[in-house]
Amino acid sequence: MSDFPFRIVGFDLDGTLVDTAADLTAAVNHALALIDRAPLSEAVVRPMIGLGARHMLEQGLLATGGAEEGVVDRLYPDLLRYYEAHIAVHSRPFPGLTAALDRLDALGVRTAVATNKAEGMARKLLGELGLADRMAAIIGGDTLAVRKPAAEPILAMIAQSGGGGTAFVGDSIFDVMAAKNAGVTSIIVRFGFLDRPAEQLGGDHVIDHYDELVPLLAGL
Incomplete structure (x- = not known):
């Protein structure tokens, strides 16, 4: 358990954690x-x-x-x-997410969010879906003076989560750039709100389903 290579797994929100x-x-x-x-x-x-x-x-x-x-x-x-x-009329976590969060919890890994959505909106959405209390940090697009693709939102998320090796999961070039700028591993979800094929976003890894996340991270 203690040899899991990451202390923190961060997530983008729209198109990554939740289909909004x-x-x-x-x-x-x-x-x-x-x-x-x-x-x-x-x-x-x-x-x-x-x-x-x-x-x-x-x-x-x-x-x-x-x-x-x-x-x-x-x-x-x-x-x-x-x-x-009408923030959570149709919005739902992507398939396999809850099980992946459960596995990360069991491994002692902290999970967190860095999104360009306004922090208040992000907290409201995550709260209505029962996910807010699972997150060690929720950094929104208006939490700091800058937003992704700047490194600062990722770095603030890491600091609020207690620090340590981090992977960041997202669905856009802004997520990949923010992760690279912050010096952390980037993972793209192929099921997200992609504006181009997942492989063209430049992430370190790509997953097709949340069932793949923890095994991938464990092997890095």
Whole structure:
């Protein structure tokens, strides 16, 4: 047990721990409807997720005809209000996650989150799904002055989790870059909100299912 090579396993949130695409798509479409734009499909929205809700809204507006100045600022609070009120209607942990967390717990490994989602939203979502209390740290996109791909969110997550060898699991180039910048092992989940094939993201390892996570880490 004590020879497990990592003390901490950190996770991105959207598209890594939790499949939030349906609820985020609903929030984007709520905002678009306010200016009589046609709704976007979940498949179109998925690759827009990862740099925070404002970026997602900007991308949604671009995909439906662009936006004149001030529209993002006007719609963003409406999107956030809607999303916060409907944050876990369809969102669920990805298959195998809970069992993987149980195995890491049994090994004495601390688990934590570093996400570009606002910290309050991240805590609310994780709380509603029964995951918040399992995390030694939850670093959001507004917790620090910088967000991923900067190293600081990963480093803060590690510090709050007590320090030690760390692996970081994510689904985007921002996750890989943040892990590299922080000097930790990066793992990409192929089932995430990918904007390109998983192998092109430059992560150290790729998994297809959470059943693979602990055996992979144990062998590193």
